[in-house]
Amino acid sequence: MADLRVKIDKLELKNPVMTASGTFGNGVEFDDFFNVDKLGGIILKGTTLNHREGNDYPRMAETPSGMLNAVGLQNKGVDYFCDHIYPKVEKYDTNVIVNVNGSTIEEYIALTERINELQRIDAIELNISCPNVKQGGMAFGTSCPMAEQVTKEVRKVYDKTLIVKLSPNVTNIAEIARGVESQGADAVSLVNTFLGMAIDAETRKPMLSTVTGGLSGPAIKPIALRMVWQVAQAVKIPVIGIGGIMDATDAIEFILAGASAVQVGTANFVEPNTTINIIEGLDVYLEKHNYNNINNLIGGLQL
Amino acid sequence: MKKEVSNLLVTKNIALNHDNFLIELKADSPVEQILPGQFVNVKVEKSPNTFLRRPFSVHDTYPVTNSLSILVKAIGDGTKALSAIKEGQYLDVVFPLGNGFKMPSKGETVLLIGGGVGIAPMMHLARISKEIGADVHILLGARTLNDHILIEEFKRYGKVHLTTDDGSLGKKGFVTDHPVMDGEIRFSRYQCCGPDPMMQAVARKAKQNETECEVSLENMMACGFGVCLCCVTKTHEGNKCVCTEGPVFNINDLEWQI
Numbered sequence A: 001m002a003d004l005r006v007k008i009d010k011l012e013l014k015n016p017v018m019t020a021s022g023t024f025g026n027g028v029e030f031d032d033f034f035n036v037d038k039l040g041g042i043i044l045k046g047t048t049l050n051h052r053e054g055n056d057y058p059r060m061a062e063t064p065s066g067m068l069n070a071v072g073l074q075n076k077g078v079d080y081f082c083d084h085i086y087p088k089v090e091k092y093d094t095n096v097i098v099n100v101n102g103s104t105i106e107e108y109i110a111l112t113e114r115i116n117e118l119q120r121i122d123a124i125e126l127n128i129s130c131p132n133v134k135q136g137g138m139a140f141g142t143s144c145p146m147a148e149q150v151t152k153e154v155r156k157v158y159d160k161t162l163i164v165k166l167s168p169n170v171t172n173i174a175e176i177a178r179g180v181e182s183q184g185a186d187a188v189s190l191v192n193t194f195l196g197m198a199i200d201a202e203t204r205k206p207m208l209s210t211v212t213g214g215l216s217g218p219a220i221k222p223i224a225l226r227m228v229w230q231v232a233q234a235v236k237i238p239v240i241g242i243g244g245i246m247d248a249t250d251a252i253e254f255i256l257a258g259a260s261a262v263q264v265g266t267a268n269f270v271e272p273n274t275t276i277n278i279i280e281g282l283d284v285y286l287e288k289h290n291y292n293n294i295n296n297l298i299g300g301l302q303l
Numbered sequence B: 001m002k003k004e005v006s007n008l009l010v011t012k013n014i015a016l017n018h019d020n021f022l023i024e025l026k027a028d029s030p031v032e033q034i035l036p037g038q039f040v041n042v043k044v045e046k047s048p049n050t051f052l053r054r055p056f057s058v059h060d061t062y063p064v065t066n067s068l069s070i071l072v073k074a075i076g077d078g079t080k081a082l083s084a085i086k087e088g089q090y091l092d093v094v095f096p097l098g099n100g101f102k103m104p105s106k107g108e109t110v111l112l113i114g115g116g117v118g119i120a121p122m123m124h125l126a127r128i129s130k131e132i133g134a135d136v137h138i139l140l141g142a143r144t145l146n147d148h149i150l151i152e153e154f155k156r157y158g159k160v161h162l163t164t165d166d167g168s169l170g171k172k173g174f175v176t177d178h179p180v181m182d183g184e185i186r187f188s189r190y191q192c193c194g195p196d197p198m199m200q201a202v203a204r205k206a207k208q209n210e211t212e213c214e215v216s217l218e219n220m221m222a223c224g225f226g227v228c229l230c231c232v233t234k235t236h237e238g239n240k241c242v243c244t245e246g247p248v249f250n251i252n253d254l255e256w257q258i
């Protein structure tokens, strides 16, 4: 058994496999399938200060090797989170991370302060990249000054690990990554979904109620991989790779590109056991290639 | 019952007509625990355009052989690939998912209504309702005589009423045009699955006849077990996931304009 432990700032992960926000519920939905404690960490569903109903149905469209979603951060708000969800996830013996969303800097701060009080939440992932909300969200992640400002303000009120989740809907993602690093981000995770669209030619209507939505799944993997590689070159803080990871080989590609850990998203819908299968697959790969420690593989791309 | 991901052996695949297929699967865990109205989510192989799993109602369970069946209507790539599966192959299935229909009490008179492939969950519901001792009526609607399937099987569990759009079998018109829905017979409950417009028409009848009514929704799903929040329907308590809080809903909880 190779050593799969990795570190993301102060977080110690049993292995580099985490779950992507919005694709793993609050973890408990997977308790029937496997022991969630085996994962490196779980990122819970995106949370906002106040209750959000999200967008109208239809919110999903299947596309070649992927899907578009326009959920729009449906969640019951932070009070409900603290009273009803936190007590259920406290039990997990793995890193539990909250995905923090806001439409103003004040909202990000207020929410972060509430989450900061929760002892078992090991880190926050600052989502400045949601393409499915009208205000805020991706606006913060697509402008370098705004990304820097929100990171700076949240940093002031949060002393645990601060991960900033980057939007791929930008011309130069490395520049944004450097910007949030300079304002105190402890790690960056990327990518969130790509803004996309699907049309039903028969009805001549958009497939999503919001017309556009976020593309995820294997369709985005090559672009996500390229972005992770570019960002890993540009920053010193750890990079968490996300985008179309379906199996251990995909995860290894992200690690070779420079990711210290990965998040699995859409694959959880297709195969609920994906994360567990990846952890086993990583071990098999390391043995086969004579590595005894996964850290030796990070950024190990042979040019 | 705990939900599981399992490879289930295909023991039968019967073509009922040109586009409806009855696929029987052997299960490992006891099928008695599956409730009428619950569904399975199937991974479709050999269909490059089918990325997500496809949900299907449990059509019936067979405790003697510990099997379950699904009724698949081939309408697109995924369902066409699935309909070509052969006996002896395996299907990767996540099940059982969702909540079931309300079970009748002994002696209650119930009307189960299925339109098109919406008849799928009604076999299981009819069988169990009859076993409980309910007086079961089954109203099946289809486009034409040739689209009607499984009538003899349904007759084992209750009194069958039929409609066709063109009048080639049973009463001409939609299920709501059938006299069994005119309010003469007092049903404790209508339980319905079919296309949305049909379910809404049934819901209107239920309101007129002051009859309790459950409908089983078939919203587009990505995960099937409550984590993607893609399958929502509007209820008086806000958006609810059809996969975990349905697929069966009482019409009084839905925001339908009926």
Ligand SMILES: Cc1cc2nc3c(=O)[nH]c(=O)nc-3n(C[C@H](O)[C@H](O)[C@H](O)COP(=O)(O)OP(=O)(O)OC[C@H]3O[C@@H](n4cnc5c(N)ncnc54)[C@H](O)[C@@H]3O)c2cc1C
Pocket: B039, B050, B054, B055, B056, B057, B058, B070, B071, B072, B073, B074, B075, B076, B077, B078, B079, B080, B117, B120, B121, B217, B218, B219, B220, B221, B247
């Ligand atoms: C809870 C639930 C239970 C279901 N039970 C059954 C069942 O017992 N038997 C059965 O044959 N089908 C059932 N369905 C519908 C079935 O899942 C879809 O027909 C199937 O996913 C279509 O896949 P496809 O790849 O063949 O079609 P696609 O190529 O994906 O789509 C073909 C056409 O069908 C439409 N479509 C796709 N999915 C749905 C859907 N969920 N509802 C309505 N229209 C859709 C598309 O818009 C498109 O026009 C159920 C759906 C749900 C959500």
Ligand SMILES: Cc1cc2nc3c(=O)[nH]c(=O)nc-3n(C[C@H](O)[C@H](O)[C@H](O)COP(=O)(O)O)c2cc1C
Pocket: A020, A021, A022, A023, A045, A046, A047, A069, A071, A073, A099, A127, A130, A165, A191, A192, A193, A215, A216, A217, A218, A220, A242, A243, A244, A245, A263, A264, A265, A266, A267, B228, B229, B230
């Ligand atoms: C249905 C759905 C909901 C999502 N919700 C969130 C969210 O609340 N917050 C967030 O940061 N990312 C969200 N995402 C983005 C994922 O976390 C992930 O970044 C993206 O899907 C790419 O990874 P994948 O290709 O492995 O799915 C969501 C994605 C999907 C498909």
Ligand code: FES
Pocket: B220, B221, B222, B223, B224, B225, B226, B227, B228, B229, B230, B231, B232, B241, B242, B243, B244
């Ligand atoms: S299909 Fe994912 S929540 Fe219902």
